[in-house]
Amino acid sequence: MAQEAQEAEATLNGLHPKKIEAILDSLKDEKVCKAVSGPWKSRIVWQNGFRVKAYMRKHAIELDEPADLDATDQAASAHEQLLSAIGSCLTVGFVLNATKRGIKIHDLEVALEGSFDNILKWAGHSDSGNPGYRGIKAKMFVKADADEKTLRELWKLALDGSPVTQSVIRGTPVTTEFEAV
């Protein structure tokens, strides 16, 4: 009994492998899978200037723009948070897969960067082109108790299974509406 309790409480990478295994297993149930699939929601409320607040479930984060743009630079901008979202999602995937395999991670970082293709479109100086990122580079650095081959396998699993990264890579359609109130 004591051993069972010990196993139930055992953690790896700050997670509970047994619990993770059970959660992943539960996704095989259609109802659970549907519930987890979404819809996921965010509501953005304009504050002032270029500053907005994003509300997601019980969480709220601020977004702003750099001071160069006459903004208050109180928070990272939306496009920077897109980079961070990709990096965070890749991290979650890597940690999940490492934990599933019982691999201890000591340190993990993702460095991301991207440059706009045609920022003049955003500024209203150009009618054509893509105002978004021309490309995004993401590099993960990991120190973990496994050989490089295994870690590269985990990286591939994280990349292929990353909802955020794949949304960007696959060009997920964004349907939009507008209403003047």
Place this chain on the structure above:
Amino acid sequence: MAETTLFPVTVVGSMPRPPWLVAALRKRQAGEISEADFQAVADRAVVETVRAQEAAGVDILTDGEQRRDNFYSFVVEKLGGMRLMKVSELMDYMKDRARYEEVLRALDVPAFAIKSPIVVGKLREKNGLALDEMDFLKKNTTRKIKIPLPGPYMLTRSSWFEGLSDKVYSSPEELSRDVVKILRKEILALKARGVDFIQLDEPILSQIVYGAESTETFMCAALPNRRDPIEELELAVRLMNETVAGIDGVRFGVHVCRGNWSRREDVLLKGNYGPMLPYLMKMNIHQLVLEFATPRAGELEVFKEYRNEKEIGLGVVNPRTDEVESPAEIVARVKQLAKFYDPEKIFLNPDCGFGTFAERNVNSAETAQRKLAAIAAAAQQLRKEFA
């Protein structure tokens, strides 16, 4: 401090650490082995490296820094008030995070890979910095002993981090007073134990003088704060002189190199010692332990202006290459200097350590030993010629 032998052969400090020692170091850091178990492993490694240096013909040897994680971070275990922190742990305290980001991207390294001892409390000494190393060496060799210690400037600058250190010290100046006090006490204790040579390492001086904006923090988390090089060099001189003031009977050296973290010459700093020499000459020490085995270090002619003012620990082999320099090459290099420098003031050593950072040996133990043997063979020949 005249030597009885001409052209004494010595090392800068570190020797390659065997994989089993690195494994033990990792376990020690993770708290997976006891201190006693680690020291037993390290004892074996020290004996091996001492024997290797003796066999190669080294006259003044070190323990190869086998017990240390690196040449300065080891003080974290020896002093209270310091914590070894990764740059990733410091990110929340950085004032100019964008600048650190640039440095990390230029070096293409993760923030967790750069660690620095950071002052987070009032410095408290425990049982000395290298007294255990000295005691063990004394028992295991009859050769002269060199103990490398982090210099007072590096120890002060690299451990000061705004947002953490300023909670306990009002300024780096105040911290430097404690650093000097601790180093002086250490030096006196080493002297009492019979140390022959104390080398104070100040490699970050070359970063101050030659470091490019984007790559100047190759070892110290605290360095991206760009400072005036002249003021920094003057501070380094003052702290060094305060550290060694009134202490005689020990040979003091200062070691300045341009980085030893990569075998790629193109990523290491370069520039001759010329701009630094007026300041190094003002340090009240006996010897400048310098690198001169690669073109990055510039020409020996810079010493003409300072003829015989100090001993020179001449770097004659590159610790980072597989190719072993021939004794003939080394002899030729030394003769270049001896044309205008007193041979009695020339010591021979590699440019830097063979394993500055525990997890990054820049050479194998075999090659390191062959390089030291080449220096010793060159010294034999030079002694005959200059006797």
